[in-house]
Amino acid sequence: xxxxxxxxxxxxxxxxxxxxxxxxxxxxxxxxxxxxxxxxxxxxxxxxxxxxxxxxxxxxxxxxxxxxxxxxxxxxxxxxxxxxxxxxxxxxxxxxxxxxxxxxxxxxxxxxxxxxxxxxxxxxxxxxxxxxxxxxxxxxxxxxxxxxxxxxxxxxxxxxxxxxxxxxxxxxxxxxxxxxxxxxxxxxxxxxxxxxxxxxxxxxxxxxxxxxxxxxxxxxxxxxxxxxxxxxxxxxxxxxxxxxxxxxxxxxxxxxxxxxxxxxxxxxxxxxxxxxxxxxxxxxxxxxxxxxxxxxxxxxxxxxxxxxxxxxxxxxxxxxxxxxxxxxxxxxxxxxxxxxxxxxxxxxx
Numbered sequence: 480x481x482x483x484x485x486x487x488x489x490x491x492x493x494x495x496x497x498x499x500x501x502x503x504x505x506x507x508x509x510x511x512x513x514x515x516x517x518x519x520x521x522x523x524x525x526x527x528x529x530x531x532x533x534x535x536x537x538x539x540x541x542x543x544x545x546x547x548x549x550x551x552x553x554x555x556x557x558x559x560x561x562x563x564x565x566x567x568x569x570x571x572x573x574x575x576x577x578x579x580x581x582x583x584x585x586x587x588x589x590x591x592x593x594x595x596x597x598x599x600x601x602x603x604x605x606x607x608x609x610x611x612x613x614x615x616x617x618x619x620x621x622x623x624x625x626x627x628x629x630x631x632x633x634x635x636x637x638x639x640x641x642x643x644x645x646x647x648x649x650x651x652x653x654x655x656x657x658x659x660x661x662x663x664x665x666x667x668x669x670x671x672x673x674x675x676x677x678x679x680x681x682x683x684x685x686x687x688x689x690x691x692x693x694x695x696x697x698x699x700x701x702x703x704x705x706x707x708x709x710x711x712x713x714x715x716x717x718x719x720x721x722x723x724x725x726x727x728x729x730x731x732x733x734x735x736x737x738x739x740x741x742x743x744x745x746x747x748x749x750x751x752x753x754x755x756x757x758x759x760x761x762x763x764x765x766x767x768x769x770x771x772x773x774x775x776x777x778x779x780x781x782x783x784x785x786x787x788x789x790x791x792x793x794x795x796x797x798x799x800x801x802x803x804x805x806x807x808x809x810x811x812x813x814x815x816x817x818x819x820x821x822x823x824x825x826x827x828x
Contacts, residue, residue, distance in 0.1 A: 483748075485761060486534045486616055490531060491531060491533070491534070491537050492531055494528060496593070497537050508548075513543060517540055520532070545620060550662065551668065553622070554627075554630060554667055554668055557627035557631050558630060578687070582600070582692070585632070594614065597612055597614050603825065608687075609685040610776075611629070611682075612727070614727060615762055622657075625683050629683070630671055641694055641696070642694055646675060650675060652687070654685075655677070655685055656683060658681070662678070665678060726748075731769065777792075782820040784825055789808075789815075789817060792816070
């Protein structure tokens with residue numbers, strides 16, 4: 480278990496998101512001294528171009544902004560970030576010829592975009608879904624960083640895409656979904672995303688119609704050799720970064736293998752049940768919470784995008800009988816699986 484990153488692991492490059500957060504907080508009246516003290520850093524620390532900080536430190540600055548800044552600071556931070564702020568990744572992106580290549584880079588080199596989340600890609604007949612999930616913490620503050628992450632990606636899509644005129648008029652074939660309830664500043668968020676945004680979804684995700692994937696990127700070099708060289712450089716850069724794989728991610732991988740007991744997961748992760756419970760508490764979660772979340776999200780996805788029967792879905796998720804699965808699902812959605820499918824099924828899947 481010690482091989483996985485947690486809230487104390489130094490995995491956030493200072494010169495990317497933390498530095499932007501640091502500047503944004505000062506713009507809203509939070510002193511440099513307060514920010515540095517909260518993050519346990521000195522002025523000398525932040526001049527180090529190779530400085531890495533932990534989520535605990537990053538969060539300490541974010542908490543000051545949460546307490547003293549505007550409620551929509553996640554949106555403001557996202558507006559300051561673009562794909563072009565991520566070093567070699569931006570060079571590779573700018574040399575891609577279409578969005579299929581860009582999505583592959585974002586998923587493959589997720590660690591260069593964010594250490595806080597991991598991305599699961601799902602392909603249907605008509606759509607690509609990128610599901611964003613917490614890597615190692617369910618701290619409520621991560622909701623703001625979900626907004627930030629998706630807005631940075633969205634700005635890149637709008638700025639680079641030849642289909643951007645469709646997006647800025649609210650396009651049914653492109654959608655950002657956020658799991659959090661709709662906040663009081665939703666009108667600001669909707670404006671930032673050109674109304675291509677929905678709160679209160681079963682998972683935070685980006686949904687893109689497949690017809691966009693082969694759409695040419697605007698102002699690209701169309702030089703595949705340069706792109707290949709950039710990807711080779713990315714591979715080299717990744718070798719020098721910490722292994723970014725958190726407990727929540729690792730636990731959900733066990734669930735995917737139909738390992739649904741605390742003891743079984745702890746054994747597979749080479750730790751004890753007591754240690755696993757302690758680490759999950761540190762991640763603002765618990766084993767039962769993660770299992771419920773996994774079963775809920777997987778059931779919603781299968782009911783929306785697959786033709787598996789409710790009974791088969793329940794069996795895959797480790798429920799002893801169909802009735803147990805139906806009761807579980809209705810508890811969390813107020814709908815039976817069949818009624819949920821009737822309301823949300825995507826016939827193009």
